Amino acid sequence: MAHASFDGLRVLSLESRRSKEVAKLIKTYGGEAFVVPAVREVPLDTPQPVLDFAASLIAGEFDMVVFFTGVGVKAMMQIIETKYSSVEFLTALRKTRVVARGPKPQAALRELNVPSSAIAPEPSTWRELLDTIKNEFADVLPEMRVAVQEYGATNPEFLAALSEMTTQVTRVPVYQWALPENLQPLRESVLAVANAGVDVVVFMSAVQVIHLFQIAEQMGCVDDLRAGMETIVVISIGPTTTEVLLHYGVQPDFEPSRPKMGFVINEAAQYAGKVLRQKKSGVDVALATRLAGLTFSSSAAKTDQNGDGEAVAIARPVRKVAASTPTMAGFRDGLGPMDFLHEISSRIAAADSFHTVLERIVEFVTTAVPCDSCFIYVLEDQNLVLRASKNPHSEVDRVGMPIGQGITGWVAEHREPVAIAANASIDPRFKAFKNLPEDHFEAMLSTPIMTASKVVGVINLQHRLPYQHKTSEIRLLSMLGFLVGAEIERARLESENLQLASRLETRKAVDRAKGILQRDMTISEDDAYRMMQRESRQRRKSMREIAEAILLSEDLRKMRPESVAK
Structure with missing residues (x-):
């Protein structure tokens, strides 16, 4: 040599x-x-995704686990051991099919006495990993529930391709990259x-x-x-x-x-x-x-x-690729959506409304995949409710449908995307809503929004004229469904919590106000409540505003000199 x-x-x-x-x-x-170090590995903001994965694995809810890195295997175990028995977790892991992206995760798994069912060959990119999974598990793959240990940034191309071949795919981030x-x-x-x-x-x-x-x-x-x-x-x-x-x-x-x-x-x-x-x-x-x-x-x-x-x-030749590769093997787009999700998280932390978060997602989706119309339906109490739209709509927050009804309901029920190039309204799954003019559009692309292996909503894109959706567009929208699912669910729960807190505060104020009226006017509780309702209708004020006025009057009365003297 x-x-x-x-x-x-x-x-x-x-x-x-x-x-x-x-x-x-x-x-x-x-x-x-x-x-000169260019990368710093930092812990997740919360270990909950890893702990949720461990609980689901122990409960037998996964058929395959894919490990990308040896460092990720070790970091995952450190998090899991804070809540669960490592023996219990590893016993469950050994009962599933374990796939390693190359020798490093395989070595880390071997230290834990966990055998690998398949190993991606060199150069061990996500493409070799995907090919290995397809070749090794082709017969059973469509029925599999898969968990993917991620590293630093998510890999949208790999997730989108894997989701098309399996029943469900769950992301398990264990650490993130930073400067x-x-x-x-x-x-x-x-x-x-x-x-x-x-x-x-x-x-x-x-x-x-x-x-x-x-x-x-x-x-x-x-x-x-x-x-x-x-x-x-x-x-x-x-x-x-x-x-x-x-x-x-x-x-x-x-x-x-x-x-x-x-x-x-x-x-x-x-x-x-x-x-x-x-x-x-x-x-x-x-x-x-x-x-x-x-x-x-x-x-x-x-x-x-x-x-x-x-x-x-x-040396192996440098492979020629298109100058404008959109996904760059999952890294560039992987970091882009991470920045996008960080922005949404910041909005939630800043107490932005649920609809503000959804509008941001609509803006992002329609930039990525041009269309004439974009709807986001959110699953609430087993009903899909229209919560955001690219075009102004009076039906936002009003139109809803049960899971299984219409194309949107079918997508939520089956957790699969639907792409219709023309005559969407004659599809046997179609259901029209008279107040949505977009129902007369020709082409449609609908994908589920997923998080923690469950459906939380559906994204619909529609076109006025016939449109043949590219495979890359279908995969991109599916990937977006994975990326924004957790943020939508968090925003929805935040909104529900705020509404619940508001209702509790209203209930407390109304109860206190009723007590004051009962005492001062010697009336029953029902009479006091009806009196407040009547004032609410006549003055066009909410019950909480009427109750707060009564409470304020009581506070002022207590501050009078004669009250203090008593």
Whole structure:
């Protein structure tokens, strides 16, 4: 094998969890190491999703559990052990089909003596994971209830595809990603790349790319960062990270033969110097990689002959993807909806009304999937009630239907999306509402809103003219149903709690006011209540306002001098 050496090149890595090991490897291969953590793993705002998952698993409500990361396995166990017996949980887990996305979660599960029913092969992206699940469990998959351990950001493409193949999919987030507390090293890294202060940059995860460009955007120098990467060697650990780099307009020079830390540093040491010399001499990037001994082809494992006639490993080619990939393997869109959900959560925390949250969701949905009409129905007491609309409607908060009635009710009952390209009104499941003119529209797309494995509502999109919904649009709306389900349920419960609290306060005020009238006028409780009702109708005031007026009068009477003297 060719000798691997950086020969003094300045190598930037944004690795966080294994920063010491990366720095040591770079130095071992003769490089000047600059290791700047770009990602911080932080606990969830609440451990409740994990605890709910544990309770459901122990109750036998899942048939398969998918683990994405080894760190996630360990973090999950730490949360679960705060409330449940680890023995009870692991016994239940061993009774289900367990799927691991590669060797790291498999190793963590093995430590817990939990066997893996299937393991995704390298490069262990969500695509290999999905293919593994389809191949291994094709016969029973449609009847399965699946839980997915998430990491950092959700993966909407994986969830949408899996939900189409199974009975239900439940997300189990165990930690989240954040920027480091000290951002100055990342800012200095942006400037170093932009001003050729480093020779090589190694990306070992997609979120490292996202956070670096996020800091560059805050600094107002995204173009400088992108231009700087054209003059240095950019190495991506695998296809997921490559897709995100391409989204930002950066063409990686190569990927390692295997998506492992040791391979990426070793092969960077072998080829980075050659690629850098060719790039600085003005040679095209693709040509530079070929001249360095790297070949772009469809094969993942090739060999070539170096100058000494010795066979050397050829790094796997960087896969070409569309310049405007919308989902970027789940990471970019995964973080986008996370920001969106954070905004909704902030609105709830700020005591915004239920309808404000729903209107925000309608705005987001109609931006993502253009349409003429958008309705959101929320499940309340086994009835789907129209709670939000893209177009102004007097029927909002009035129109409702039971589960199973109409296309909307069918979607809620079966937990499946429905896409109708034309003549929606002649579909046998259709039910018309005379006050909704959108019922005369031609095309319709309806998907359930889910949270904690239950339906909480339905999103309907409608088109005036015939419209063939793309598979990507159906999957996107299904994904949005997953993402906003928890927020809708939280907002609805918040609204119900406020209404309940208001009713309790009204009841207390009315009861106190009745007591005062009974005492002062020597009348019965029923007479006192009827008197207050009469005043409410005549003065066009609510019962609470009448009661508060009586209570205020009583308080003022007690403050009179003669009352104080007594």
